[in-house]
Amino acid sequence: MQMIVCIKQVPDPEIPPAKFRIDASAMRAVPPEGIPPVINPYDERAVELALRLRESCGGTITAVTIGRPEAAAVLKHAIAMGADDGVLLSDSAFDATGNLAYAYILSQAIKKTGTYDLVLCGRQASDWDEGVTGAALAVHLAVPLVTLVVTAEAQGTGLAVKRVMLDGHQRLLVTMPAVLTVSQEVGRPRLPSGRGIIVAARKQLPTWTARDIEAEPAAIAEKAASRRLVKLSSAERARQCELISAESAEEAGARLAERLRQAGAL
Amino acid sequence: MGPQGGIFICGETRDGEVAAVTRELITAGRKLADQAGAPLAALLVERSPGETAASLIAHGVDRVFAIDSPPLGEGAPGDEAALLTAACRQLNPSVLLFGDTDVCRDVAAVIAMRLNGSITLDCTDVTLDTGSGALLQHKPVYGGNAVAVWASEAGRFRVATLRPRSFSPAGADPARSGEVVNLSVEVEEAGRQAVLLETVREQVRGRKLEEARVVIAGGGGVGGVEGFALLEELAAALNGAIGASRVPCDEGWKPLSLEIGQTGHYVSPGLYLAVGISGAPQHMVGCAGARVLVAVNRDPDANVFKEADFGVVGDFREVLPGFMRRYRELQE
Numbered sequence: 345m346q347m348i349v350c351i352k353q354v355p356d357p358e359i360p361p362a363k364f365r366i367d368a369s370a371m372r373a374v375p376p377e378g379i380p381p382v383i384n385p386y387d388e389r390a391v392e393l394a395l396r397l398r399e400s401c402g403g404t405i406t407a408v409t410i411g412r413p414e415a416a417a418v419l420k421h422a423i424a425m426g427a428d429d430g431v432l433l434s435d436s437a438f439d440a441t442g443n444l445a446y447a448y449i450l451s452q453a454i455k456k457t458g459t460y461d462l463v464l465c466g467r468q469a470s471d472w473d474e475g476v477t478g479a480a481l482a483v484h485l486a487v488p489l490v491t492l493v494v495t496a497e498a499q500g501t502g503l504a505v506k507r508v509m510l511d512g513h514q515r516l517l518v519t520m521p522a523v524l525t526v527s528q529e530v531g532r533p534r535l536p537s538g539r540g541i542i543v544a545a546r547k548q549l550p551t552w553t554a555r556d557i558e559a560e561p562a563a564i565a566e567k568a569a570s571r572r573l574v575k576l577s578s579a580e581r582a583r584q585c586e587l588i589s590a591e592s593a594e595e596a597g598a599r600l601a602e603r604l605r606q607a608g609a610l
Numbered sequence: 611m612g613p614q615g616g617i618f619i620c621g622e623t624r625d626g627e628v629a630a631v632t633r634e635l636i637t638a639g640r641k642l643a644d645q646a647g648a649p650l651a652a653l654l655v656e657r658s659p660g661e662t663a664a665s666l667i668a669h670g671v672d673r674v675f676a677i678d679s680p681p682l683g684e685g686a687p688g689d690e691a692a693l694l695t696a697a698c699r700q701l702n703p704s705v706l707l708f709g710d711t712d713v714c715r716d717v718a719a720v721i722a723m724r725l726n727g728s729i730t731l732d733c734t735d736v737t738l739d740t741g742s743g744a745l746l747q748h749k750p751v752y753g754g755n756a757v758a759v760w761a762s763e764a765g766r767f768r769v770a771t772l773r774p775r776s777f778s779p780a781g782a783d784p785a786r787s788g789e790v791v792n793l794s795v796e797v798e799e800a801g802r803q804a805v806l807l808e809t810v811r812e813q814v815r816g817r818k819l820e821e822a823r824v825v826i827a828g829g830g831g832v833g834g835v836e837g838f839a840l841l842e843e844l845a846a847a848l849n850g851a852i853g854a855s856r857v858p859c860d861e862g863w864k865p866l867s868l869e870i871g872q873t874g875h876y877v878s879p880g881l882y883l884a885v886g887i888s889g890a891p892q893h894m895v896g897c898a899g900a901r902v903l904v905a906v907n908r909d910p911d912a913n914v915f916k917e918a919d920f921g922v923v924g925d926f927r928e929v930l931p932g933f934m935r936r937y938r939e940l941q942e
Contacts, residue, residue: 607900
């Protein structure tokens with residue numbers, strides 16, 4: 345099974361909210377000092393699901409990302425986890441283009457890789473939380489889409505997949521090639537192995553430009569024009585916390601009940 | 611091509627009724643329609659949609675375009691997108707709003723792609739810019755740490771999904787009048803698609819999270835299933851529902867269907883009690899609508915205290931029994 349996993353480098357989503365800063369005039373998040381960016385956690389789970397599929401069905405896994413040269417770090421991470429290969433898509437034409445343009449660029453790269461059976465990506469990226477890439481890829485590639493996948497296994501010439509929903513789950517059969525987006529309920533992704541880290545460090549990763557993947561600047565611009573970011577602001581935190589203390593935690597609990605009763609919340 | 615433009619919502623039903631999220635969409639769509647000086651239209655996919663269509667009109671829709679087909683979520687996923695794409699080719703909406711639900715999120719993105727529109731999922735507000743007519747889409751980003759506003763220009767097909775609980779649900783006025791149009795659509799070939807084998811809805815014991823007036827939510831600090839027993843006792847006393855943050859669901863202490871936060875439920879109870887929850891923004895966005903938010907946590911520096919109305923720093927195993935004792939005394 346030839347698998348392509350689309351991954352993205354993001355600011356570490358686990359940083360404490362107090363360290364999160366916005367540059368409102370540049371309309372971007374300020375990278376937190378001393379905390380390196382990471383692979384989008386949802387994409388890391390897409391790599392994990394691909395690895396499980398390769399264990400059961402065989403095949404190859406190629407990780408693809410769009411970004412500046414330093415974004416190759418996430419490709420190395422995927423390879424250290426066990427992916428076979430990585431491709432960096434890097435071109436000044438790819439900078440700051442938005443959700444549908446990124447999907448177009450990825451789809452052109454996927455087409456260039458030639459034959460593939462499965463494209464996987466995380467359900468959304470933890471920076472802009474868009475969740476559009478999977479659906480957009482499926483339309484570009486004219487293949488079926490299943491989102492929020494947590495398990496997948498080969499069945500005949502297709503895949504049997506489980507999709508999580510807010511209040512339950514669905515089981516679907518999908519023919520290949522297909523696009524799957526992966527949800528975090530896949531479980532914890534494996535850690536890179538020592539051997540994997542060495543393999544990744546030695547791996548030469550190709551960089552493809554807009555020309556290499558025949559991504560038309562006019563098409564990128566057209567997708568980018570669908571929407572314009574006009575404002576980015578920190579989330580408002582409107583509440584003021586009244587801390588309730590007492591001689592013991594038990595008594596503090598009792599006072600909390602009294603206070604909530606006064607406030608009309610109990 | 612049908613009439614140019616127009617503000618549309620896509621209706622969903624649940625258990626034979628207009629879904630709560632659809633009533634919220636009507637509030638949002640009504641606002642846009644009034645801003646644009648245009649009628650509010652709804653797309654409705656359903657077998658014999660008469661009653662639902664009437665209910666949509668009572669809640670504030672002016673024209674319902676009814677498509678006779680299995681309701682959204684029950685047909686093959688790709689077919690639904692194809693059906694609604696074909697409907698949009700006929701009706702040519704300017705704005706189309708969906709609820710940000712497991713069914714409609716994908717459909718919305720695919721329709722926007724097919725019709726060369728813009729797409730923004732999970733918006734908490736939408737409004738029309740009075741000068742330009744651009745659709746301004748407010749959306750939490752960075753796990754709830756920030757809010758982005760995107761503008762999609764007038765003249766373009768604009769699709770957005772609205773996060774549940776972002777708008778108050780429209781009320782019904784049975785005297786309201788409107789028009790129901792039965793729409794027959796020529797569906798283009800959907801192509802090879804996934805086949806839906808089964809949908810399993812988990813039955814949640816006790817109250818539904820969205821409807822509960824009191825929610826007791828536990829996090830990693832609860833420590834395990836035994837810790838949750840204390841929360842459940844409290845929930846029973848307060849007639850509340852149990853929820854959880856990411857960690858208890860990941861660890862299997864609680865089912866995924868109880869998760870509150872960015873990838874789970876959004877709740878707005880009168881009282882939200884966060885126990886042993888550190889307060890990551892990805893969780894806090896799920897309970898930001900609570901009227902009163904209370905945090906109990908051993909760590910005085912936990913972020914949850916920055917976002918709560920009341921807080922107790924201490925071990926929940928001691929705080930909650932004291933709380934329950936006093937609550938019972940106050941009840942008497």
